[in-house]
Amino acid sequence: MTRPAPGTLAPAHLAVSGLSLSFGGLKALTDVSFEVRPGTITALIGPNGAGKTSLFNCISGFYRPREGHIRLDGQDITHTHPPARARAGLARTFQNIALFKGMTVLDNIKLGRHAHMRTNLLQALAYWSAARREEMELRAEVERQIIDFLEIDHIRNKPVASLSYGLQKRVELARALAMRPRLLMLDEPVAGMNREETEDMARFILDVKEEWGISILMVEHDMGMVMDISDHVVVLNFGKVIAQGPPAQVQGDPQVAAAYLGSGNPAELMRRLSAIGEAA
Amino acid sequence: MRIATAKETYVADEGLLTTNTQRAWMIILALVLVLAPFVLNAYWLYLACLVAINVASATGLNILTGYTGLVSLGQAAFMAVGAYAVAFLDGHLGTPFLLNIFAAGLVAAAVGVLVGVPSLRVKGLYLAIATIAASFILHFVFTHWVSVTGGMSGVNVAPARLFGIELASPFALYFVIVPITAVMVLGAANLFRTRIGRAFIAIRDRDISAEVLGIPLLQYKLMSFALSSFYAGVAGGMWAYFFRVVTPESFPFATSIFFLAAVIVGGLGTILGPILGAAFMTLVPELLKYVVEWLGPVFPNAGAALSPVRTIVFGALIVFFLVFEPQGLAEIVRRIRRFFHLWPFKT
Known part of the structure; x- marks a missing residue:
């Protein structure tokens, strides 16, 4: 099994500064600033409606922020289209799985590489040597680097619609990895999973960080996992960043406890979180 | 039962024909066609010949509607563009046959791109209506641009000539039309x-995530329109050489519905679908004609009484397929294949 050699995918540095977004009179995001440092896992948490998904959509290019900048390795990408961001090394998964249901697992993963391929229409129609060579290189690379890595070789020719929820989430991660990302954005990677699936996914996310060496930004509600695997946590509430820092520091922040519980007692938050963890 | 199909290379695994049975069938098909x-x-x-022409056009529509998910009711109008292009080139410039056919495809593709521009904003039924509007505009152009199209009376096309041989009979044209269609079907199979x-499939299934993966939607939708109308244009060009006269009524709006029905009956989003669908839609009315003739001795007035019944039976057959096999004829073929793959273990 070969993985990309260290350094081939240089991890990206994402800097979001002063980002504001509004829908009519509703302020979804107000002056949001944070960083994802190269090669780290940054988690974005907050109660429902805090603006996490809006922020994700700004970074991936679906929403145009009213103010502020999004920089990838110092390059301003605030106003570029989603395909250009994909080429710059941004890949994401969706909260509600956004795979292509009519295609097999293998074709879904191959689609991730689309922006990096060169075959034009004429070559495609004739399946000429250049087109064939490119397809075969892609197949070999996908098999070696991604299918083996994520342990999905037994389902590669299955239609996506026939897979379990947990496997579909894994295929979506595989497709994002096929994009050769330098910043991987995961929108609730373990939502709706049972404990075993959650642990598998957490292990894969850590493996991606360690072996691929790329930067990861994730939105997640599962506090246990967030506190376990992230290097940096950003807490949003009502569209504003109310706290950020290492997991331990954020856990003890009275403002965070207030956002989740309505009272400023961190000990109470910890007690409730561990109760949820035991129940699950 | 299907055995001994393990592949050692990715090239073999991604081939168009992956089993010896498939290869054998393909050789038999080629022999039958020759x-x-x-x-x-x-x-x-x-x-x-008519089936081959319709297969070419239906394959084009399938790229657009079956694979890219853009419903079009303009296929007949694109065919007409190709037919008029051939008539014009052949009559005014006297350019060679194959060049005219190719040019017919290119002209139709250019018109297709124009018609496809609204597809970035409108989808589904709305896009279908937009393509209907485009085909009525094209029909207006065909009847009024008299210097090129000959108006209502149309234009005549001289018999095709290839390598000095005159292709006037269906026998001669068969050897040109069928290979051209075969190449076009092969191209579509390669494309996917x-x-x-x-x-294209990604845009059909979920356009938002297609965009995140770096697929520029407008460019690919227009490419799909261009390719689909290229196929229609080439089919229309072959049609012009086959019937040797092109009028505005050669490609009525109902023909567009005919092609959409052929793709749906055959199976959307499969290579086999439009082939089976176009053959079904073209041949079944003819077969029903024979059935009516056989009934002649039994029912003295069968011809007069049963010809409307023929149309009704044809319509009922289409409804029957939509209800009982919504995936189309291609799905029936796939089911038969699966039966033989697993036999005798599971039926």
Whole structure:
């Protein structure tokens, strides 16, 4: 099994500064600033409606922020289209799985590489040597680097619609990895999973960080996992960043406890979180 | 039962034909296609050419509607553009046959791109209505641009000539039309093994995530329109050489519905679908005609009484397929294949 050699995918540095977004009179995001440092896992948490998904959509290019900048390795990408961001090394998964249901697992993963391929229409129609060579290189690379890595070789020719929820989430991660990302954005990677699936996914996310060496930004509600695997946590509430820092520091922040519980007692938050963890 | 199909290379695994049974069937098909003209009479040969032309056009529509998910009711109008292009080139410039056919495809593709521009904003039924509007505009152009189209009376096309041989009979044209169609079908099959074909399917299944993966939607939707109308244009060009006269009524709006029905009956988003669908839609009315003739001795007035019944039976057959096999004829073929793959273990 070969993985990309260290350094081939240089991890990206994402800097979001002063980002504001509004829908009519509703302020979804107000002056949001944070960083994802190269090669780290940054988690974005907050109660429902805090603006996490809006922020994700700004970074991936679906929403145009009213103010502020999004920089990838110092390059301003605030106003570029989603395909250009994909080429710059941004890949994401969706909260509600956004795979292509009519295609097999293998074709879904191959689609991730689309922006990096060169075959034009004429070559495609004739399946000429250049087109064939490119397809075969892609197949070999996908098999070696991604299918083996994520342990999905037994389902590669299955239609996506026939897979379990947990496997579909894994295929979506595989497709994002096929994009050769330098910043991987995961929108609730373990939502709706049972404990075993959650642990598998957490292990894969850590493996991606360690072996691929790329930067990861994730939105997640599962506090246990967030506190376990992230290097940096950003807490949003009502569209504003109310706290950020290492997991331990954020856990003890009275403002965070207030956002989740309505009272400023961190000990109470910890007690409730561990109760949820035991129940699950 | 299907055995001994393990693949050692990715090239073999991604081939168009992956089993020896498939290869054998393909050789038989090729032999049948080559020998058919020496066996069939003129009438059936005429029908065979017509089926081939319709397969080419239906394959094009399938790229757009079946694979890219953009419903179009303009296929007949694009065919007409191709037919008029051939008539004009042949009559005014006297350019060679194959060049005219190719140019017909290119002209139709250019018109297709124009018609496809609204597809970035409108989808589904709204896009279908937009393509209907485009086909009525084109019909208006055909009837009024008299210097090129000959107005209502249309234009005549001289018999095609290839390498000095005059292709006037269905027998001669068969040997040109069928290979051209075969190449076009092969092209479509190849397309969906590459990044461009996958991008089309991605746009059909979920356009937002397609965009995140770096697929520029407008560019690919227009490419799909261009390719689909290229196929229609080439089919229309072959049609012009086959019938030798093109009028605005050669490609009525109902023909667009005919092609959409052919793709749906055959199976959306499959290579086999439009082939089976176009053959079904072209041949079944003819077969029903024979049935009516056989009933002649039994019912003295069968011809007069049963010809409307024929149309009703044809319509009922289409409804029957939509209800009982919504995936189309291609799905029936796939089911038969699966039966033989697993036999005798599971039926």
